[in-house]
Amino acid sequence: xxxxxxxxxxxxxxxxxxxxxxxxxxxxxxxxxxxxxxxxxxxxxxxxxxxxxxxxxxxxxxxxxxxxxxxxxxxxxxxxxxxxxxxxxxxxxxxxxxxxxxxxxxxxxxxxxxxxxxxxxxxxxxxxxxxxxxxxxxxxxxxxxxxxxxxxxxxxxxxxxxxxxxxxxxxxxxxxxxxxxxxxxxxxxxxxxxxxxxxxxxxxxxxxxxxxxxxxxxxxxxxxxxxxxxxxxxxxxxx
Amino acid sequence: xxxxxxxxxxxxxxxxxxxxxxxxxxxxxxxxxxxxxxxxxxxxxxxxxxxxxxxxxxxxxxxxxxxxxxxxxxxxxxxxxxxxxxxxxxxxxxxxxxxxxxxxxxxxxxxxxxxxxxxxxxxxxxxxxxxxxxxxxxxxxxxxxxxxxxxxxxxxxxxxxxxxxxxxxxxxxxxxxxxxxxxxxxxxxxxxxx
Numbered sequence: 001x002x003x004x005x006x007x008x009x010x011x012x013x014x015x016x017x018x019x020x021x022x023x024x025x026x027x028x029x030x031x032x033x034x035x036x037x038x039x040x041x042x043x044x045x046x047x048x049x050x051x052x053x054x055x056x057x058x059x060x061x062x063x064x065x066x067x068x069x070x071x072x073x074x075x076x077x078x079x080x081x082x083x084x085x086x087x088x089x090x091x092x093x094x095x096x097x098x099x100x101x102x103x104x105x106x107x108x109x110x111x112x113x114x115x116x117x118x119x120x121x122x123x124x125x126x127x128x129x130x131x132x133x134x135x136x137x138x139x140x141x142x143x144x145x146x147x148x149x150x151x152x153x154x155x156x157x158x159x160x161x162x163x164x165x166x167x168x169x170x171x172x173x174x175x176x177x178x179x180x181x182x183x184x185x186x187x188x189x190x191x192x193x194x195x196x197x198x199x200x201x202x203x204x205x206x207x208x209x210x211x212x213x214x215x216x217x218x219x220x221x222x223x224x225x226x227x228x229x230x231x232x233x234x235x236x237x238x239x
Numbered sequence: 240x241x242x243x244x245x246x247x248x249x250x251x252x253x254x255x256x257x258x259x260x261x262x263x264x265x266x267x268x269x270x271x272x273x274x275x276x277x278x279x280x281x282x283x284x285x286x287x288x289x290x291x292x293x294x295x296x297x298x299x300x301x302x303x304x305x306x307x308x309x310x311x312x313x314x315x316x317x318x319x320x321x322x323x324x325x326x327x328x329x330x331x332x333x334x335x336x337x338x339x340x341x342x343x344x345x346x347x348x349x350x351x352x353x354x355x356x357x358x359x360x361x362x363x364x365x366x367x368x369x370x371x372x373x374x375x376x377x378x379x380x381x382x383x384x385x386x387x388x389x390x391x392x393x394x395x396x397x398x399x400x401x402x403x404x405x406x407x408x409x410x411x412x413x414x415x416x417x418x419x420x421x422x423x424x425x426x427x428x429x430x431x432x433x
Contacts, residue, residue, distance in 0.1 A: 004365060004369070005364055005369065005374075005393070005424070005425070008369045008374075009374070009393050012371050013394070015371045016286065016374075016375060016394060017282060017283050017286040017287075018286070019285060019286050019289055020282065020285070021282065021285035021298075021302055022295075025281070025299055025302050025303050026274070026277055026281070029277065029303055029306045029307050029310070030273075030274075032303070032307040033273065033307055033310045033311060
């Protein structure tokens with residue numbers, strides 16, 4: 001096969017790509033794909049270093065929150081309530097996270113999630129009446145109870161991988177435990193801390209972080225299972 | 240610049256394919272990365288499709304479908320090839336399907352155009368003046384089947400085995416189709432394309 005034409009095309013290859021696509025195409029693709037929705041798109045290969053970096057960021061944030069709130073004053077280690085999300089498997093269904101003394105317990109998560117956010121209920125004045133303070137405590141405790149329950153549930157889900165992926169489980173559990181210990185620390189300061197509101201907010205944030213972390217971990221497990229499955233299918237097909 | 244490009248091309252053949260940061264960002268749901276990825280590949284892909292389907296509207300449809308499919312199935316992309324090669328393959332498959340949808344059209348052109356042109360003794364390649372614009376036009380005049388084989392070989396750099404696989408025909412068919420397509424192209428070029 002002679003090659004003058006082939007050589008010419010090779011030498012001028014880029015000039016042959018001179019046509020411009022209509023700009024509207026991208027808008028249509030954007031509508032179809034909606035990358036915003038793909039935020040939870042599964043990663044097929046998980047970069048462990050990247051994941052550890054993310055965990056480190058989470059811990060740093062938690063640490064900062066703890067530090068800020070701890071500056072408000074040092075306190076005696078008088079524990080108000082025990083941890084809602086201990087890793088011990090002993091925490092059974094019937095015994096959810098214990099609440100602060102005298103709090104009404106509610107399992108209605110729909111109701112608790114509709115609680116006004118902290119920003120909305122926070123009084124502008126620093127010195128507030130006693131009734132306002134209790135009200136705030138109540139709603140925050142409810143919210144915290146809600147999160148504590150969720151964290152507990154997620155923890156149980158995570159536990160199911162302990163058999164299959166003991167190493168991964170240990171790593172995951174240690175990440176969560178670090179956050180949990182910060183939570184305990186905050187909790188121990190609660191009784192004596194003059195800035196109760198800030199501390200409660202920090203505790204709440206901590207629980208939210210724990211939940212976020214657990215969600216990520218569960219996502220990763222899902223992805224691992226998914227890629228295992230596809231790999232298996234591929235191997236099965238090719239052999 | 241050209242030499243460095245050539246180096247990169249060489250590397251791609253020998254080195255294992257590195258993870259594409261842009262693709263990884265897309266996988267993580269970074270919407271800006273989608274836009275960047277589109278900007279990077281859209282022009283080349285559009286021209287590839289246009290050469291096969293020979294119709295701007297169809298090429299635009301192919302582009303939209305191909306990019307949408309590619310973005311949605313990013314998790315199925317495992318770096319067995321470069322992202323560009325993977326995407327190009329999607330574009331080409333969709334372009335060929337687009338052509339097959341218009342199959343009636345394809346047969347008509349084939350019959351009317353091949354009939355009165357001798358396949359064997361075309362013009363001598365060395366006698367024909369080669370210009371980019373003329374070649375582009377002449378490719379557009381080729382019947383669909385010839386044009387597909389010719390563009391895949393000449394412009395997209397697939398070898399004949401690969402083309403045979405893409406089109407689901409024998410290697411021999413691809414070889415003869417390509418030779419005929421090329422003869423016809425040279426003939427158009429010699430006659431002068433208007």
